[in-house]
Amino acid sequence: MSLASDLDFTGRRVLITGAANGFGAAMAALYAEHGASLVLADLEAEPLHAVASRLGAEALVFDQGDLASVAALAAQAGEVDVLVNNAGILVAKPLLDTDLADAARLVNVDFLGVMALMQGIGRGMVERRRGVILSISSQTAFCGGENRGVYAAAKAAVSQLSRAVAVEWGPYGVRVLCLAPGRALTRMTAETARADYSGDRGLARVPLGRWGTADEVAKMAFFLTSDAAAYVTGETLIADGGYVLG
Ligand SMILES: NC(=O)c1ccc[n+]([C@@H]2O[C@H](COP(=O)([O-])OP(=O)(O)OC[C@H]3O[C@@H](n4cnc5c(N)ncnc54)[C@H](O)[C@@H]3O)[C@@H](O)[C@H]2O)c1
DSSP, rough: OOOOHTTTOOOOOOEEEEETSHHHHHHHHHHHTTTTTEEEEOHHHHHHHHHHHHHEEEEEEOOTTTTHHHHHHHHHHOOEEEEEEOOOOOOOOGGGOOOOHHHHHHIIIIIIIHHHHHHHHHHHHHTOOOOEEEOOOOOOHHHOOOOHHHHHHHHHHHHHHHHHHHHHHHHHTEEEEEEEOOOOOHHHHHHHHHHHHHHHHTTTTOTTSOOOHHHHHHHHHHHHSSSGGGTTSSSSEETTGGGGGG
């Protein structure tokens, strides 16, 4: 029994979406360090190519809000051993100020696009009888939150979809999981949410007394998709410093 061999991704093809920034870029660096053959995908070509060339990875530009583009990504990516469904957007608005176009865009990217890629990549995994799919949910799936109505609902949908699909694909050796991070400072939170959660008002709810980091999220994603977590499926692991307990 060797933990080191469980954490070795040599020869495994890992597809990470949203890899140009934030959590996805941190994940890419970690998988690269552990020998994975990486396919990195994002909407933003320039930062994507920068991350990919630094890590010697393939780069594929796609739009997760466009189902034809998601299908094209699944076809281009080929045989994938691990899919990290990480790309996402946030619409931080009170429900009464959320118009249907905003809501539809968020649901397209954060739920339908995630589901379509799960299908597109999962089909081959089921045929080959092996694979792991990890989708990034959110603490808001569990605790909601001010200005997070549609986002929280879409993330909860991703967690429940993963539970259901884990039952369908478990017999084929495919694990389906979620990771629900708490607040961590990335571009997403820097641009839209720091004001909402700044100072003591937000932090007072975090038993560990600080926000998380992209590196911490990346390590949990890495662990859950590794063979060290081989008997875990359907689960959403909450990595939030205890926020949802409060
Ligand atoms: N930062 C947090 O506090 C936090 C907490 C919980 C969950 N999350 C989730 O973690 C994931 C990563 O977020 P992050 O904080 O790293 O944000 P980020 O904005 O730094 O990175 C998100 C990446 O997704 C890409 N992306 C956005 N829309 C896309 C689209 N339509 N098609 C393809 N790529 C697209 C962006 O270009 C970007 O590179 C998201 O799913 C987010 O909802 C973040």
